[in-house]
Amino acid sequence: MATDNLKEVSQMFDTVLILDFGSQYSHLITRRVREFGVYCELLPCTQKMADLHFKPKGIILSGSPYSVYDKDAPRVDPAVFDCGVPILGVCYGLQEMTNLMGGKVESCDHREYGYAMLKLNKHPQNPIMDALFNSLDGEAEVWMSHGDQVTFAAPGFEVIGYTNTAPFAAVAHNEKPFYGIQFHPEVTHTSIGKIVLKNFVIDICKCDASWTMESFIDKEIARIRALVGPTGRVIGAVSGGVDSTVAAKLMHEAIGDRFHGILVDNGVMRLNECANVKKMLVDKMGINLKIADASDLFLDRLKGVIDPETKRKIIGNTFIEVFEAEAAIIDKECGGEIEYLLQGTLYPDVIESISFKGPSATIKTHHNVGGLLADMKLKLIEPLRELFKDEVRKLGSLLGLDDELVWRHPFPGPGIAIRVLGEVTREQVQIARLADNIYIEEIKKGGFYRQISQAYAALLNVKAVGVMGDKRTYEQVIALRAVETTDFMTADVMTGAEWFMTLKRISSRIINEVKGVNRVVYDISSKPPATIEWE
Ligand SMILES: Nc1ncnc2c1ncn2[C@@H]1O[C@H](COP(=O)(O)OP(=O)(O)OP(=O)(O)O)[C@@H](O)[C@H]1O
Ligand SMILES: O=c1[nH]c(=O)c2[nH+]cn([C@@H]3O[C@H](COP(=O)(O)O)[C@@H](O)[C@H]3O)c2[nH]1
Ligand SMILES: NC(=O)CC[C@H](N)C(=O)O
Numbered sequence: 143m144a145t146d147n148l149k150e151v152s153q154m155f156d157t158v159l160i161l162d163f164g165s166q167y168s169h170l171i172t173r174r175v176r177e178f179g180v181y182c183e184l185l186p187c188t189q190k191m192a193d194l195h196f197k198p199k200g201i202i203l204s205g206s207p208y209s210v211y212d213k214d215a216p217r218v219d220p221a222v223f224d225c226g227v228p229i230l231g232v233c234y235g236l237q238e239m240t241n242l243m244g245g246k247v248e249s250c251d252h253r254e255y256g257y258a259m260l261k262l263n264k265h266p267q268n269p270i271m272d273a274l275f276n277s278l279d280g281e282a283e284v285w286m287s288h289g290d291q292v293t294f295a296a297p298g299f300e301v302i303g304y305t306n307t308a309p310f311a312a313v314a315h316n317e318k319p320f321y322g323i324q325f326h327p328e329v330t331h332t333s334i335g336k337i338v339l340k341n342f343v344i345d346i347c348k349c350d351a352s353w354t355m356e357s358f359i360d361k362e363i364a365r366i367r368a369l370v371g372p373t374g375r376v377i378g379a380v381s382g383g384v385d386s387t388v389a390a391k392l393m394h395e396a397i398g399d400r401f402h403g404i405l406v407d408n409g410v411m412r413l414n415e416c417a418n419v420k421k422m423l424v425d426k427m428g429i430n431l432k433i434a435d436a437s438d439l440f441l442d443r444l445k446g447v448i449d450p451e452t453k454r455k456i457i458g459n460t461f462i463e464v465f466e467a468e469a470a471i472i473d474k475e476c477g478g479e480i481e482y483l484l485q486g487t488l489y490p491d492v493i494e495s496i497s498f499k500g501p502s503a504t505i506k507t508h509h510n511v512g513g514l515l516a517d518m519k520l521k522l523i524e525p526l527r528e529l530f531k532d533e534v535r536k537l538g539s540l541l542g543l544d545d546e547l548v549w550r551h552p553f554p555g556p557g558i559a560i561r562v563l564g565e566v567t568r569e570q571v572q573i574a575r576l577a578d579n580i581y582i583e584e585i586k587k588g589g590f591y592r593q594i595s596q597a598y599a600a601l602l603n604v605k606a607v608g609v610m611g612d613k614r615t616y617e618q619v620i621a622l623r624a625v626e627t628t629d630f631m632t633a634d635v636m637t638g639a640e641w642f643m644t645l646k647r648i649s650s651r652i653i654n655e656v657k658g659v660n661r662v663v664y665d666i667s668s669k670p671p672a673t674i675e676w677e
């Protein structure tokens with residue numbers, strides 16, 4: 143077996159290590175570096191260098207809500223400074239580096255939140271010190287967010303940039319490639335941010351910019367083949383959503399029909415969803431996919447249930463039951479050779495689970511078929527666990543997926559069950575489905591689908607009075623949701639005059655065409671404080 147193919151991504155590409163001290167922006171640093179075509183991994187600041195599974199080409203220390211002099215402040219492993227690779231400290235990262243190497247950090251009188259003018263202090267006689275601001279000169283607007291600052295630089299460090307109130311806003315060591323900046327280069331408000339990060343990653347760390355989805359495909363397919371072996375089989379839950387479809391396509395490219403996808407029809411899918419997914423994945427892409435119709439089972443179990451969390455748990459548990467039963471059938475059919483389970487885990491899920499601060503509060507129980515199959519004794523394959531959603535979309539395009547699939551809005555596992563408020567019955571699901579179908583159809587027709595990150599129609603469990611054909615009606619209300627977001631953690635409602643006219647048209651179509659609905663409302667709440675789904 144070609145053991146080379148079993149290497150992890152960080153061993154196949156030049157990799158920058160980003161140590162996370164809990165800043166809001168740590169993942170943004172990761173994004174920016176990857177945008178240059180350089181692979182990077184975000185790990186908690188508690189990572190010990192001795193335990194690191196790869197050799198980084200450079201290390202970035204992130205910002206943090208802590209102050210270095212706090213009793214419980216997160217500490218960097220001092221061994222990072224002995225790795226022999228360039229280091230860039232950002233905000234807290236600068237402060238921690240200064241603190242550790244013998245300088246001084248103090249709470250400052252002039253806290254800086256927002257824009258500041260950074261004046262560059264060039265050192266033409268010392269190319270190491272000048273490398274971070276290479277090609278820059280004079281002054282630049284940068285974005286700051288700090289209440290502490292360096293008041294004495296650590297020995298060997300000199301000023302390469304300052305603001306009116308921060309004399310050590312940027313420092314560099316005069317012999318080693320160690321740099322610290324008080325401003326945030328990862329936020330778009332810092333005009334020179336990209337140049338500074340690129341100077342660090344490409345010029346100083348000398349990273350090869352070879353992290354592209356093209357190179358990822360070949361390497362990942364080879365890795366999957368080596369992992370699964372010439373006869374091994376893999377099963378996976380495939381919803382027709384972007385993540386699981388891209389993962390399934392990659393598996394199909396790697397091992398053909400030895401990948402067995404299972405689509406569970408839970409009775410709360412969108413209108414014609416299962417048939418559409420089958421058409422695209424099976425007929426068009428040739429993926430080995432079985433549709434398991436368990437709609438009666440799901441809907442029976444949901445009878446009389448109105449509590450959102452109970453609905454989610456019932457669906458999550460039933461998913462697992464059905465999936466396990468289907469997996470056992472497939473296993474039997476192919477002689478018990480299934481060893482692996484495919485999961486569509488993305489990098490944001492990984493980042494969330496490695497936070498050194500521990501798990502955050504549960505707002506909603508998210509179903510995740512694979513994640514709960516702990517006792518299935520299958521080994522996991524997660525080909526997307528290094529990727530962000532937009533990288534997955536790029537990958538999907540390169541793998542030849544239709545635009546329609548690549549740009550699909552996410553659809554939650556519990557589906558329409560959490561979009562029918564109150565009890566979920568076949569009739570209620572059908573009303574929500576028909577309204578949703580009209581809504582999405584008109585969004586596409588109006589050319590808004592790509593701009594909107596997620597849109598759907600929810601059926602409210604309230605009745606309102608209306609008048610249709612001179613007669614009084616007393617029927618239910620549809621709520622339309624359309625949000626713009628990049629990470630789905632926060633979201634803004636879609637607005638605009640043209641959009642409003644489209645909404646009016648949609649409202650009239652829904653009321654005319656969907657029986658049982660006499661009123662349509664538009665949900666204008668942002669997230670937070672609301673969430674994207676109603677339940
Ligand atoms: N109806 C279903 N049948 C089989 N597996 C499902 C179904 N719904 C969800 N899953 C599984 O649960 C995982 C998580 O669902 P999730 O909605 O987050 O991802 P997705 O459907 O692949 O993509 P998207 O986020 O774009 O909807 C999926 O990747 C898939 O493995
Ligand atoms: O696969 C999923 N299983 C779930 O249980 C689930 N609940 C919410 N979502 C999706 O997550 C994003 C954020 O949703 P909320 O703002 O409602 O928490 C939105 O994109 C939601 O559609 C889910 N996806
Ligand atoms: N953004 C940061 O990293 C802030 C660091 C530290 N908490 C300060 O206020 O200065």
Ligand SMILES: [Mg+2]
Pocket residue numbers: 381383552553554555
């Ligand atoms: Mg989905």
